[in-house]
Amino acid sequence: QSVLTQPPSASGTPGQRVTISCSGSGSNIGSNTVNWFQQLPGTAPKLLINSNNERPSGVPDRVSGSKSGTSASLAISGLQSEDEADYYCAAWDDSLNGWVFGGGTKLTVL
């Protein structure tokens, strides 16, 4: 049981826009910024979004993040086959004094 809640799966067709939600509580998302990671099959996670909505160098601008209260979202527009991966949200939890992750969302490009 993950501290942050994500839908287990999401899907879309090429060119579509998809969003992935991440729900937490006041001690994590409500108090701290949210990061998103992309994990392609058989590889290590890669930072996709930090500080709620900032893209590291090299991440395309069709990827965006947002946060409101104790929830956050990742949006990917202009969906491409290469976006097929697992996506994880993460935030620092002040009560647990550590990082907490969502359970992950498997994105399928149909």
Place this chain on the structure above:
Amino acid sequence: QVQLVQSGAEVKKPGASVKVSCQASGYTFSDYGISWVRQAPGQGLEWMGWIATYNDKTIYAQNFQGRVAMTADTSTNTAYMELRSLRSDDTAVYYCARDQAMIDDWGQGTLVTVSS
């Protein structure tokens, strides 16, 4: 560029210990902490703890308190994670990641298999 290179796969028997290394390059090692995160087969990411490489301060996740030890050697830019009293459910890929208020770069992962 930032690189975190981890040691190779390990096979251990239940009750044994494992020590995974993570050698950093491409940045000033002592300016960033290192977090350790594991991923059981087909499962999500689980944070294990963090070490401040400049003074060896550690924060361990409650699930691993008493069973894990994280250390860092600034002379070789290498962080270590030792997990003791291994059980079959410790079978996982273990990742190190650069972490200074934000996890950014990750190592390639080390598969630890616990089997009798």
